[in-house]
Amino acid sequence: MAAVARRRRAYRAAAVLTSLVAFMGMALLAGPVTAAGGAMPCALPRTDAHHSLGTDTWDDAYKRPRGTFDAALVFLSFPDAKPKTTPAELTADHFPDTSRFFEETSYGAFHLRPHSARRWITMPRPSTAYGIQRDWDPERRTDYLRDAIDVADPRLDFAKYDVVYLIADPDAPGVDSDATKVVNFDEPVEVDGGDLRRLVTVFEQSPPDRHVLAHETAHVFDLPDLYQQPEDGKADWDTRVGDWDLMGSQFGLAPEPFAWHRWKIGWLGPRNIDCAPARHGVTRHSLRAVSAPSGGADGAGVEGPDGTRLAVVRTGTSSAIAVEARTRRGGDASVCREGVLMYRVHSDTASTQGPVEVIDGHPGTSACLRTSVHPALADAPLGVGEGQVTEEGVRVEVTGRGADGEWEVKITK
Template structure:
């Protein structure tokens, strides 16, 4: 994590105090989400690197012009290569701009994907996280951007007009949808892709049958000493097409979801043929006539989406039916899946 100052502003805070807004919060989030399999060990630089141009010269903004972005990265990475040779071996580079500089726009924070990898201090980088946050920064913003570094898509909707609904697809239910969400833990689908859930923890019901699953809470830490064959199902995946699946997982107010609004079995649809911000994942509203947690939820209509005991959902397209039974000993629910 490196810190960039500009000739048109004198930083009012030290790099260490700014870094404390991001760590250990970000590292703790991923430690819980990965069941301890991902460890973020940040190296925090202790000095400001002076950029050669004023902050207003880089055209910083959410829809950053290619000219401004290229100039910013060229100058920043040039400073890094010249003054920070100890970066060899780093996996992620966080570039933090002085939040008090007049040309810094907090809405511009993003991961820059490089068309061609660059070598900095002998280390090849394909992505760079550029942080332009104010003080304090947006909640869990660095965890969201780190999710992009790991290859996860944006799950929010980007409306084409002011006042549009950014949270229509997943509401509070995943960090990649909203870092302000009440239940920001990563979907089980993402954890599986990242290798944090093992195949034996994912049930895939066969075509033309009825199966019953003890669905343990997604966020519950693994039980030490329990062998895989003992059963630890965290997710049920029903493939419904060449690029589509329905997923069920148990969400409770624990871990990263401690502020969750409505516990239960959450259902969502995954589509691998849909791009980032276009709805590659959509939460299925198990209670379409209700809403919950107004004033706290980013989308109250989906805050009560999970199914509870005695509730069910029938997918009209695939014909798959999910029926939620009693609580299972691990804290989750028994789930019955009927697949035509």
């Protein structure tokens, strides 16, 4: 009876699903907040914009990714298809690569531990009955999620897991790999004595798109999409950030998260960030590459890894220019051009609407034409001896590079 009651509550809650966060860009209701670097003068305010990049507070509707998170992988088959792969094979498509990505980009502060089901769970309807597609009909999407929770509940204790991935049989006729997204609930679904706030729905073919699960998982930690979605779906999606950061493109040459993203979710702390003074003047900064591992014996400390990883110039109430170094190591091993990267951040701009815009240090030129997702920005970083004045009147110059690999930067406001 208790299980039936839980499922009935799930049915009621599932009827009020929000639009998919990865593509609809709609804001959740504001949740409780906790301080997140608010004492720093260059911390932008968190706003009601969906996945706001404000760094002064943390939205407690999301779990901060530190320590170990347990992730459940649930495998869903359908009556109209016999799976051609096994849960073990599909798990290997994503792990340990996804866990390794987060461990390295968090400087050892975050560990994602997968728990994979061994058997398929059969959905009650054929795959074609759900209308699975990128811009999914809300009612049919609700049917899918309601059925998935219903069939998984007897086999899975949802309350034990920090992240739940619903992985559909990729070879079922009604499955569209373009539909992989994160779903938020307007009201948490009460299951197994806990509140289920969001699910990752996975429809990837095998092998999957590069970094797809890391991208979707980052939404669970309140990070926004940085691409733009053209109305007709045919224009360039990657003009805002190009290859830089996997929240722009999963296929980019430089998938390392921006230092700003790492600051927002707590992997960088105050000792890793230089705030340029609000007054006019000159400041100098030594920047260690964002992909450089922490030098501490214990990995990332409470306040973050060693070295300055980000310099910030506040340009408005909800805007700033961020300056960081990108080099060929870690996730950026295939980066097209090394150097000092600049980008604008707007904390009042929603996911997919342009919360980050990379500033092209070499306008009018392109690079890595065959491999970059947007060659015009592939050579965006400034090299030693180069400088640029932004439209906000901020001049950034790279004055040298030390023996330890740090980039020496002069900022004039």
